[in-house]
Amino acid sequence: MADKILEIKDMKKHFNLGGGQVLKAVDNFSIDIYRGETFGLVGESGCGKSTTGRTIIRLYEPTSGQVIFNGEDVSKLQGKKLKEFNRKMQMVFQDPYASLNPRMTVGNIIAEGIDIHGLCKGEERKKRVNDLLKAVGLNEEHASRFPHEFSGGQRQRIGIARALAIEPEFIIADEPISALDVSVQAQVVNLFKKLQKERGLTYLFIAHDLAMVKHISDRIGVMYLGNLVEVTTAEELYANPLHPYTKSLLSAIPIPDPEVERTRERIILEGDVPSPLDPPSGCPFRTRCPNVMPECALSMPPMKEAAPGHFVSCHLHK
Numbered sequence: 452m453a454d455k456i457l458e459i460k461d462m463k464k465h466f467n468l469g470g471g472q473v474l475k476a477v478d479n480f481s482i483d484i485y486r487g488e489t490f491g492l493v494g495e496s497g498c499g500k501s502t503t504g505r506t507i508i509r510l511y512e513p514t515s516g517q518v519i520f521n522g523e524d525v526s527k528l529q530g531k532k533l534k535e536f537n538r539k540m541q542m543v544f545q546d547p548y549a550s551l552n553p554r555m556t557v558g559n560i561i562a563e564g565i566d567i568h569g570l571c572k573g574e575e576r577k578k579r580v581n582d583l584l585k586a587v588g589l590n591e592e593h594a595s596r597f598p599h600e601f602s603g604g605q606r607q608r609i610g611i612a613r614a615l616a617i618e619p620e621f622i623i624a625d626e627p628i629s630a631l632d633v634s635v636q637a638q639v640v641n642l643f644k645k646l647q648k649e650r651g652l653t654y655l656f657i658a659h660d661l662a663m664v665k666h667i668s669d670r671i672g673v674m675y676l677g678n679l680v681e682v683t684t685a686e687e688l689y690a691n692p693l694h695p696y697t698k699s700l701l702s703a704i705p706i707p708d709p710e711v712e713r714t715r716e717r718i719i720l721e722g723d724v725p726s727p728l729d730p731p732s733g734c735p736f737r738t739r740c741p742n743v744m745p746e747c748a749l750s751m752p753p754m755k756e757a758a759p760g761h762f763v764s765c766h767l768h769k
């Protein structure tokens with residue numbers, strides 16, 4: 452049995468906006484992530500995937516539910532153990548420019564975590580920064596420069612080096628390639644893969660479309676309106692999607708073969724994602740689902756294992 456590094460049990464994150472309004476950003480989220488895998492988390496913007504990442508790493512307190520990392524309930528960690536958790540789980544952000552302090556040199560940005568955690572000083576610190584720059588495809592001279600002197604792809608490499616500086620085990624990458632040119636996206640994905648192999652890292656890789664996570668994920672979870680609606684291996688999800696929402700996301704991905712592309716059936720969803728302030732009753736996807744049935748308004752479909760390792764939340768699969 453593979454070793455679970457992260458277990459998330461019934462995690463919810465609701466924001467109380469006052470005046471009786473509650474924004475249910477994450478409403479139904481349970482998942483196990485195994486050591487060394489890449490779990491892709493996909494959904495349209497506003498579906499709660501970034502809030503999920505931020506709640507796991509405790510930038511937000513969960514409203515309820517449990518986050519268990521390396522067998523320990525993260526909410527109960529204190530002192531040395533909390534510091535250790537803060538070191539072992541790191542985040543890489545979407546906008547590499549906004550997340551890098553423009554007044555700090557790249558060397559000092561990368562070494563910030565090393566200094567906070569008191570890992571090393573002087574020559575050893577310098578060597579570690581230089582090694583990290585090389586590991587992400589940059590070089591020693593870059594240490595004395597400032598973030599504005601770099602391209603978007605290079606800045607994301609700096610963000611990755613900063614996350615790696617304190618030797619994490621788990622990285623939450625929140626849309627790390629969405630802001631980059633298409634030509635650079637594949638390079639950054641390849642860098643993530645290389646570093647995972649070299650360092651035994653586990654990733655939660657968040658993206659807004661399935662094409663972006665295809666080449667990096669071992670398993671993929673699809674989110675809609677704060678709820679996880681389908682989870683399976685990347686291969687199975689592309690070959691045999693079960694949830695109508697996943698089918699619509701997949702139908703939007705162009706196919707490189709012009710012959711197949713011409714006859715490709717696209718599922719165009721009607722309407723917008725409903726507001727998480729006022730989600731529909733029953734299945735959250737029912738207002739846009741091409742397969743909607745009367746019972747879909749009555750109850751939330753439970754997550755069922757429709758095939759080995761393939762989980763789906765839909766009344767069509769009981």
Ligand code: SF4
Pocket residue numbers: 694695696734735736737738740741742743744747752764765766767
């Ligand atoms: Fe569509 Fe009903 Fe399945 Fe929801 S439960 S995805 S509305 S068929």
